[in-house]
Amino acid sequence: MLAAFASALVSCVAPVPQEPITVHEDIQYSDVARQPRRNRLDLYLPIPKVAKPKVAGPNDIAVATPAVAIPDTGSPPLVMFVHGGSWTGGHKDSYTWMGRMLADNGYACAVINTQLFPFAKPDAMVADCGQALGFLHKNADKYGFDGNQLFVMGHSSGAHLVCWLALDDAQLKASGVPKKALRGSVLLSGVYDIRSRHFALDAVFGVDCDFRERATPLLHADPTDAPVFIAWAQKDLPGLALCARMLRDRLLAAKVPVAAREYPDCNHADYIFTLSNHEDRVMKDVLQFLGDPKKATTKRQAKRQQTLLWVAACEREHEVGDAVRKAMQPHGVDVLVQDFVDPTCLCVADAFRQLRADHKGEEAMAPCYVGGIGVGGMAAATAPLTAREDGLLGRVVAGVSLDAQSLAAFSRRSSAVDTRFLQESRLLSVLGDQDAKEKRSQAMYRTSSLLRIGREAHPVELANTTVEAALLALRADDSLIVPMLLAFLFP
Numbered sequence: 001m002l003a004a005f006a007s008a009l010v011s012c013v014a015p016v017p018q019e020p021i022t023v024h025e026d027i028q029y030s031d032v033a034r035q036p037r038r039n040r041l042d043l044y045l046p047i048p049k050v051a052k053p054k055v056a057g058p059n060d061i062a063v064a065t066p067a068v069a070i071p072d073t074g075s076p077p078l079v080m081f082v083h084g085g086s087w088t089g090g091h092k093d094s095y096t097w098m099g100r101m102l103a104d105n106g107y108a109c110a111v112i113n114t115q116l117f118p119f120a121k122p123d124a125m126v127a128d129c130g131q132a133l134g135f136l137h138k139n140a141d142k143y144g145f146d147g148n149q150l151f152v153m154g155h156s157s158g159a160h161l162v163c164w165l166a167l168d169d170a171q172l173k174a175s176g177v178p179k180k181a182l183r184g185s186v187l188l189s190g191v192y193d194i195r196s197r198h199f200a201l202d203a204v205f206g207v208d209c210d211f212r213e214r215a216t217p218l219l220h221a222d223p224t225d226a227p228v229f230i231a232w233a234q235k236d237l238p239g240l241a242l243c244a245r246m247l248r249d250r251l252l253a254a255k256v257p258v259a260a261r262e263y264p265d266c267n268h269a270d271y272i273f274t275l276s277n278h279e280d281r282v283m284k285d286v287l288q289f290l291g292d293p294k295k296a297t298t299k300r301q302a303k304r305q306q307t308l309l310w311v312a313a314c315e316r317e318h319e320v321g322d323a324v325r326k327a328m329q330p331h332g333v334d335v336l337v338q339d340f341v342d343p344t345c346l347c348v349a350d351a352f353r354q355l356r357a358d359h360k361g362e363e364a365m366a367p368c369y370v371g372g373i374g375v376g377g378m379a380a381a382t383a384p385l386t387a388r389e390d391g392l393l394g395r396v397v398a399g400v401s402l403d404a405q406s407l408a409a410f411s412r413r414s415s416a417v418d419t420r421f422l423q424e425s426r427l428l429s430v431l432g433d434q435d436a437k438e439k440r441s442q443a444m445y446r447t448s449s450l451l452r453i454g455r456e457a458h459p460v461e462l463a464n465t466t467v468e469a470a471l472l473a474l475r476a477d478d479s480l481i482v483p484m485l486l487a488f489l490f491p
Contacts, residue, residue, distance in 0.1 A: 020047045021103040024143065029112070029135035030128070034119045041112040041132055042092055043143060044099030046076055077149035077183070078108040078140070079290065080133055084156025084189075084272075087117045087125065087204045097276040104278075105287055108145035110136055114161065117204045122215055126164045130175030133165070137177045148181045151290060155272050159190025163217040163247070167225055184227045184293035186286055189240050189268055192218045192247040195480055197433045197461035198239075209463055218250040219479065227257035227293035231282060235267040238451060242428070242458045245487035248298065259289055259296035306489050308335045308396065311372035320471045324371070327474040327482055333489060335371075371396035396428045396485065426450075427457040428488045430481070432466040460484065 024043040032039060081098050083090040092111045102109035114120075114128035133150065140147025152162035165171045166185040194205055194212045205212050213219060228251055232244040241262065248260040263271050263282060274280045289296060308328065310321035318337055325335035427450050429443045443459055450457035462470050462480075474481055 021045060021100060022047060023099070027135075030131040032128075032131070035115050038113045038115045038119075039128065039131075040092070041080075041110045041136075042096070042099060043136075044103040044109045044111070045144060046103045046106050046108065075140070075144060075146040075149075076106055076108045077151060077290070078110060078136060078145045078147075079151045079153050079186070080110045080112060080129075080136060080162070082112055082114065082129055082152070082154035082158035082162050084154070084158045085116070086200060087122060087157045087160075089116065090158070101276060101278070101283065107290065108143070122161070122205060123211075126161050126168075126171055127174065129161050129165045130171055130177075133182075134176040137175075137181060148178075149183055150177065150181050151184050151186065151293075152182065153186035153188070153286075154190065155188040156190060156268070159187040160192065160194075160217065163187050163190055163192055163228075164215065164220075166228075167217045167220040167222075168214075169220070169222075169224075179224065179226075182226045184229065184289065186229045186289065187231065187244075187247075188272060188282075189232045189236050190243070191240065192216070192243050193480070195463065196239075197463050207463070212463075218247045221247075221250050221254045221256060223255045225251070225254065225256045227289075227296045228259075229286065229289040229293070229296065230258065230260045231271075231285070232262055233266045233268055233271045234262055234264045235454065237268045238447060239458045239460070240268070241456065241491075242484065242487050245491060246483050249483060249487055252298070257294055257296040258298050259285075260298045261285055306333045308333055308371050308485075308489070310335050310337045312337055312339050313372070316468070317372065320468060321372070323472050323474050327476050327478060328485065330476045331482065331486055333485070396430065396488065426455065426488070428460065428484070429458065430460045430462065430467055430484075432462045432468075432470055433464065434466045458488065 022045040024045070026037070026040045027043055028039055029041050030039045079102050081095060081102075083092065083095050092113045095111045099109040099111045110132065112129070112132045114125045114132075116125075120128075129152070133152065137147045137150065152166055154160070154162040162185060165175070166182060169179070172179055172182065191201070194201060194215045195209070201212075205215060228247075230244050230248055232241050234241075244260065244262075248258055251258040261282075266274070271282055275283045275286075277283065308324070310324060312318040312321050318339060321335060321337035325337060328335055427447060429447055431440055431443050433440075440461065447457040447459040470481065476482065
């Protein structure tokens with residue numbers, strides 16, 4: 001909804017391009033469409049610049065030299081753009097500014113429609129994207145652009161679709177486009193991991209775990225993929241920043257050239273809006289990537305040793321902490337499992353002080369993160385610890401027990417101290433869809449509290465499990481929880 005609103009505003013105020021362009025509207029790219037006119041695209045083409053005749057000087061012989069069309073570098077590359085709208089809305093007509101902006105900068109641009117849910121499922125939508133790209137590849141000479149210099153670009157749900165198309169070899173093969181013809185992907189605030197539960201994702205993707213894995217683009221990454229530019233807003237929708245970092249890490253592990261950028265002081269809607277401005281910081285980065293995608297420069301950061309303090313309220317929670325410790329150790333993360341026995345939380349505070357004492361020197365002052373389940377997670381969250389005093393910059397809370405004991409503990413410690421903790425922390429909240437409804441509600445409340453004051457918070461709900469069972473079974477090669485934790489710990 002936000003993306004659709006932003007795009008509607010943009011279409012009304014986009015600046016007039018500085019260079020003339022040619023527009024072909026409503027080109028039908030396939031015969032498949034359950035919705036009227038959803039199998040159409042608009043094509044924006046830059047007009048080749050005209051060489052001006054030489055002006056004769058006083059000592060020159062005047063020769064009539066006609067103006068001739070001379071393209072800068074031959075036929076222009078093409079960018080195919082797919083709009084956002086949560087897979088349920090959006091229209092190419094709201095993104096005329098995108099086509100004109102890219103054409104004004106020397107690129108051909110196709111802005112496409114796809115079928116929408118509930119008329120079509122996401123696999124039909126990505127097939128639409130493939131058919132559109134295949135049509136453009138086959139008709140490149142007809143329209144005057146380079147069919148072997150293709151880029152895909154999308155925002156929000158559109159970023160998910162083009163990422164799926166670009167990284168999944170089966171989808172790209174079905175499109176008829178040779179993999180070497182796809183030169184890069186530009187992804188703006190997309191969802192790249194569909195496996196975690198969310199009411200919006202459940203409505204569109206259903207609950208079939210096998211299908212949701214197939215629809216998760218980052219699982220398809222391999223070293224043969226074209227370079228990728230990943231962008232997201234500092235105040236993006238919950239979980240999108242974490243999703244972008246997980247994709248970044250996966251591409252880096254596959255040795256795919258990638259550029260990843262977070263843009264401060266903007267949200268999911270307004271930073272796509274600013275792309276209509278020639279001087280926009282995001283557009284400048286996009287154009288730089290399109291100009292030479294192989295120079296995408298993001299590198300895997302040198303990971304300092306991190307320590308996750310896992311607070312356990314009982315023997316079972318201690319076992320969970322041990323499982324997390326074993327899974328994270330190969331990835332450069334130490335997990336200290338601290339038993340919660342002191343009702344004043346002094347044991348937690350003492351553990352933090354010991355951790356800080358072990359980190360000597362500014363270079364080693366790595367942030368500590370608190371984790372845990374049950375009363376341990378809640379007790380740690382409400383302990384008298386602050387970022388300034390104890391180096392607490394984030395927390396992982398996996399489930400919260402809502403029995404009488406934990407509620408009483410929480411009520412005793414909910415104070416200005418807890419408010420300060422909330423204001424100074426980042427949150428990754430992990431639950432399972434088989435956990436109690438009260439736990440999930442409480443997790444959403446914690447997440448919403450942080451989001452309201454502009455902090456980073458990521459609610460994650462695992463499918464077909466409780467969080468305790470998922471963590472007890474955790475392994476170092478886990479493809480969801482471990483990458484999620486690493487993306488949170490190393491933003």
